[in-house]
Amino acid sequence: MNTFDYIYLVPLIPLLMFLFLGFTAKRIKEPISGYLGTAGLLAVFILSYYTAYRYFFVDGIVDGKFQQIRVMVKEGWIHFTDKLAIDIGIIIDPISVMMLVVVSTVSLMVHIYSLGYMHKDTGFSRFYAYLSLFTFSMLGLVLASNLFLIYIFWELVGVSSYLLIGFYFEKPSAVSASKKAFIVTRFADMFFLIGILMVGYFGQSFDFMTLNSDSTISMINSWIQNHQIFSFLGLSIFTYALIFVFIGGMGKSAMFPLHIWLPDAMEGPTPVSALIHAATMVVAGVYLVARLFPLYYHIEGGAALRFVAIVGTFSALFAAIIALTQEDIKRVLAFSTMSQIGYMMMALGVSGFDEHEGLGYMAGMFHLFTHAMFKALLFLVAGAVIHAVHSNFMDKMGGLHKHMPISSWTFLIAALAISGIPPFAGFFSKDEILTAAFEYNKVIWFVGFLVAGMTAFYMFRLYFRIFHHKNTEYEHPPHEAPWNMSFALIFLAVMTMAVGFISFSEYVSADLKPFHSHIHWGDPLVIGSILIALTGIGAAYLMYYKQTEYPAKVASGFGKVYHWTKNKFYMDELYLFVTHKIIFDKISKPIAWFDRNVIDGFMNLLGVTTENLSERIKFIQSGRLQDYAMYFVSGVVAIVMIIIYFR
Amino acid sequence: MDILTLFIVVPVLTVIVLLFVNKLEKARLIALAGMIIQLIMSINLINEYMKARAAGDHAIMLFERNVPWYSDFNANYHIGVDGVSVLMILLTTLIVIAGIFVSWKIDYMPKEFFISLIVLASGVYGFFISLDLFTMFVFYEIAVIPMYLLIGIWGSGPREYAAMKLTLMLMGASALLLVSLFGIYYYSGTNGMEPTFDLMELANRKMDFAAQKIFYPLAFIGFGTIGALFPFHTWSPDGHASAPTAVSMLHAGVLMKLGGYGIFRFIMFLMPEGALFWQDFFLILAVTGVTYGAMAAIQQTDLKYINAYSSVSHLGLVLFALLMINKTAWNGAMLQSLSHGFITALFFALIGMIYGRTHVRDITKMTGMMRIVPFLGVAYVIAALANLGLPGFSGFVAEMNIFMGGFLNNDLYKQAMTVFAVSSIVVTAVYMLRLVGRMLYGPVTTVYTNLPKAFWYEKVAIGILVLFITLIGTLPFWWLQFIQESVDNFIKPLVH
């Protein structure tokens, strides 16, 4: 299979672009650097789509099963043992190709969009350098053929996200936000790393194809059978390994309770939020689980997978509730992202493995795909709005529909899509998720169902309050975004409308065998999900289309709950308490004190005692002749005594 | 004159030449010239080495030379190199060169400064090439003692106190080492054989287990002290804080590596049973050092203290890896020695440069340096990222080897210890980013707005170090090929 040998170019181009822009950031000025970056991305874009075409339609499928193709770039980049090694390789299979398409599309759009958005920004070139860095890392992440390699790119996307969130590094809030994002994800990555070590130790390989192979799985399962002792709370140590790996994913994908960095991450430039914190990086967790899906599904009857399902479901609900009350539009979008990713996790969690059983898996991937499109779109529109209004807060907005129609229409499309209104993309994926959940567990299904309604509600709350609601007086009237921004918006809107009709299950499935799934329009589930969405929209319309007193009423009606949600259930405060009050003050400070005073003090004490001693005994040398003679004689006597005694 | 002895002769000649000049301009040029020669020789050495290996020379040590010195003590001038020492020599050379560039404008007693610096370096070279315990010890002490003058004369803050403390603690440690050297020596003399100091000879003789139990910890602590083993690390924060830039670089970059190297090359190799006997105990110390150093670093506000503690943490990893007796971990240990050498040298270089501009080392007192001195700022961010183990930089590959190696031990205790050590990567991230956020980012401190940008010589120094940090980080296999074969030879006595 050497038809994909060119594939290494896909991550390579952005890398070179990053190095070039990074070293010349001082000299090359706007807009050349921007054009360069975009050109590079365009190349990547074309390559990715070509790859997708080649894979899905020409030579990907062999006797009814999609092949997993591995293109080795550097064998044995690090050899741990002869079995365990970090090989730099590229894996090509449905999900990686699918992610390739997602990343390149969104990234390209963001590049184009930023030409306008970052116009006249001092760090223009730096911005594009960072974007290239991120794109490189993200592409590397999706293409990595090796668990450890994925960890490497995992860290790299983490750092590029850090750099981009802290892009306006003179703004303290941005700095602290970037720091928070990096450290929280780093904390998750620690578990990820430990998980990797355990997987490597028990699975005897880091290579995905080897790990996911039936032989490895049966080997591990038998090991678990024979080593019951290595278990805790009835789960074997290997399940914990998988859970640790998943915790890494939770960190990146902002699952509860590691989500706290995501809202703050909105400090970064909006295109960044669109690219990293909506479409690509945050779904890395989902991608990771999908990558290792066979392991998750088969080890100990999918114990780890249940954990995934629960975490996903809860996060979906939790985020949706918070999103209901936020005032900062980017935060609303952030929480909706979290909620949607929860959805995807849920989908994976409830999924079976082969044929139609694997519906959840397929749906999760599908939702990932569609969500990338419309959520990126939402963010970009939000960016355009912020660009125009110079504020993040809803109450500063309103009635923008007539000022910026394109933004308004595209936003509407995206909002409909995310609310799951046919025929927009979101509907199909979300509906399949709910179907899968229904088959798996009614409670989870119900939560998903509820979340769907909330989603519709807060999205339209957002829409109405930005574009209708009231006629705010702006000091300098907002105008439609420049062509390059609008182009991105329109393109993504088109995608949002189109992608829903891809019969996704033909291409992506848990067991790599394409199967056929279609919507039963008469199915009560489908009807139900559409209805709940409509109710949500209706409620939003009633409360926010015009300025009404309903919102205040409802808020007061909920009382305390409202405040809790508005304050994101005080999660940040909790974390602050734990880190500062406990770790810093109760652990780190004492240690520092201990080191300075006890250990160092001990060493100094030695010196001081010696000097004191020498001061104390100086009287012996009294300077009196007869004392000396006395000591002399007594010395003689003493020695004689000793000898006599010991003899 | 063989290829290795030159590494000692050239510095000595440089020193002799330096004795006859007085001006700074001349002195620094001569010092630089001498070290450039060293660099050429180091590269040539690597080249020769690879040739020899390619030619299928699988001797444990290459380019050996054995000249009887104190023949009635069987103390010989026995030298030779293997992969690790070759790399260590390269490291030393590069860091000394960087150090010379950093102290390009040193004004007070320049000649003496460069002399002591190069004397120190020559001691280090000798240590890395010597295969005889006696020779090794001589060079070790030669390497340690110039620190007193370097810190005491050119240092800052409580320099006299710091210099004295450092010297006494290191000398005390070397005293322990000395005792155990005698132990090794005389126990090799049992059953009729002449006692010997020769490493290769000693390797063939089996040391009495009872004796190993006594002398191994002495030696381990002796080397551990300079390798910042947990309770004996306390000389390093003060020492680093007071030392002049180039000295901190050389000290943290190279001198502290002597510890791990010595344990790897001499102690564990000669006293394997002792090593296994004491393994678990020292493992606790090492792991404590790892997390403890990182935790202590969080609280510091002085740049140099932050780094000193971070060094405690990262060198703790070296000892930790050495104690996880298996090949992967040992590869990691040696790689970490190199990596930490470059990274920490880069750190101290930058600290020196920033301090030279602002005359402040307290991170709470300066913000927004990124805008004022962008080059240094970017370099500092790179250093920080490398230090917290970002892929693509040297720290990552080293630590991954260490953790993997630690976890590969089929022993729950060691795996738990590994998990413990892994936790340090988070803490490292915390203090590193805290530092970057406080000092480099944020609004510009107006006092410092018109500070000079980086000078060419500073850029050269930084460039060298960053280059090698990335080289290790991106091409680990090239470096590991040197380390692996030497590790394979030296771990043999310990693994059955």
Place this chain on the structure above:
Amino acid sequence: MIEGVSLFEILSLTTILFFIGVYGFLTRTNLIAMLMSLELMVNAEAVNFVAINKYLSPAILQGQVFSLFIIALAAAETALALAIILHLYRLTENIDVKEVKQLKY
């Protein structure tokens, strides 16, 4: 060889003499007195040698020769000491040993 007197008696005498000397040296504060007690010790040894020689190995005269030398050297020592003491006296109008303690600690 004295009739009726055994070596033991002589030796005990000299020993007593010696320790009287030591005692004197330790207690007397006048330097001259100290010198005299020194003389006591030395003379005790001189007697020792002679007596031992006479009683144990009368054939060879090692001990007696030795004692001769002892006497001579004792004289020399005393002379030297006296000279220095005189010198001290010239400097500080007294020869009390307790005053001789400038150099200490």
Place this chain on the structure above:
Amino acid sequence: MDMQNLLLMRDEIVLTAILLLMLVAEIIIPQKHKKSLVHFGLILFLIYTIQSFFPQNTGELFGGSYKTYALAHFFKAVLAVGVMTILLQSVEWIEQKLLPYDFTAEFFILIFSSLLGLNFMISAGDFLMFYLGLELSTMPIIALSAFDFYNHRSVEAGIKYVMLASVSSAILLFGVSLIYATTGSIYFEAISGAMHLPLLEIIGLIMIFIGIGFKISLVPFHFWAADVYEGAPTVISNYLSVISKGAAVYVLMTLLFVTFTAFQKEWDYIMYGIAILTMFIGNLFALRQKNMKRFLAFSSVAQAGFILLALLSHDELGVKAIIFFLLIYIFSNVAAFGVVHLISLKAGTENMDDYNGLYQTNPRLSLILMIALFSLAGIPPVAGFFAKFFLYSAAASKGYYLLVFIAVVNVTISLYYYLLPVRAAFLRKSENPIPSIKSDFYSKISFIFIMVGLLVLGLYSGVLEYISQMSNIF
């Protein structure tokens, strides 16, 4: 008893001869040319030194009361070299302090006779010779240490020294008499043949060894050392600290290793304790000192403690180690004292605090001081390190690891105070440092010689091998 045999004691004869020549010269040289006496004395001693290196056949004289052998001869040569360097350093002092009083010749005569005494002591074959040598070596030095007239300290030093020395020699004599009583002989061979260690004999031996220990200034018999060193003229302190101490160590070694071998076991216990005591006391007292001479005095007390380590191994290794150490110790201490002497002579201060910023004004002197102190502390590549290393290994070879450990701990302590003058000279700065000192030709020579010695002796192993050829004295 013909001339041929008499030539066995060539060293002593030559020494006596130059001593007498000095006497004659003193008489015949007219008043106005007295200055030339100094050069005359130097030349004479140079001749002696050179001849002492010529090979000499070994044997014994006077029925075994005088015997010479390769090592003894070599050691005498070493002492000669030491004295030579000291004399070179003291030239200026003589010209300043002694010429006016016309004491030049006396100084030389006394030094020579003291050295003569040491030589006799070294090659003594019986207690009589030994005792004579001892006294002959002590008394002139007593005289010399009180040589600095009208300086109360010097006189006090003299008094303390004379009194305590007499006590110690008295005790030694008592011991000798006891040995004589038990073995019926004063000849070493005879004694060692007739030894069967009754209590009396042991007490005697202890007294004898203590008499020697007094000269080596072992704790608790070291009290005179500090005071005498401080009070006496620096030249004399120098001589005391290296020459007479070295000779005493040598004698103790020979007595212990060769003559009284039966007594080794008992003595080793004591020496173990004394070694530890001496090291600690010496170091602890040295820590505090501000006066350089007193400082060096205590440091040399501590050094004596280190020497005992090697005395614990009763074999060739120990002999080697001790001789080598003494050789290098003489070099390093002479260098250190030389610097102190020069400074106290030119700048009139012996206080360590006045050394602040010495490097700025006298870089060479401070370098010499530093190297000398490093050698004393035992830091490579200076010779002292190797000397100490072999001392330890001599002790370790007998399994005294604990003692070695204590010793190295003490080295760490001693390193602290050896670094203090270095700190003063290099690290510290001062408004009015000691003005730049112009050292005279002779001390220059001696310093160059010593520095070469200190740097070469360690790295070049030939010397040790040369010693080890003749170190079989058993």
